[in-house]
Amino acid sequence: MTRVLEPQGIETVVELRGALGDHSSRAVLREALGTVRHVSPKTLDYIDTLSETSTDAVDE
Numbered sequence: 001m002t003r004v005l006e007p008q009g010i011e012t013v014v015e016l017r018g019a020l021g022d023h024s025s026r027a028v029l030r031e032a033l034g035t036v037r038h039v040s041p042k043t044l045d046y047i048d049t050l051s052e053t054s055t056d057a058v059d060e
């Protein structure tokens with residue numbers, strides 16, 4: 001995952017949150033992370049949760 005994040009200049013949670021919060025970079029970043037072995041859509045959603053980025057999930 002660091003090989004995906006580092007070239008994009010993402011080194012901190014704040015930078016990750018910013019990248020995931022920007023709709024133009026979010027899709028590209030999620031697609032790139034999805035190419036990492038064993039990273040599934042569920043893992044990507046968990047990264048959103050850890051970085052405090054909102055997802056399409058509905059709170060109950």
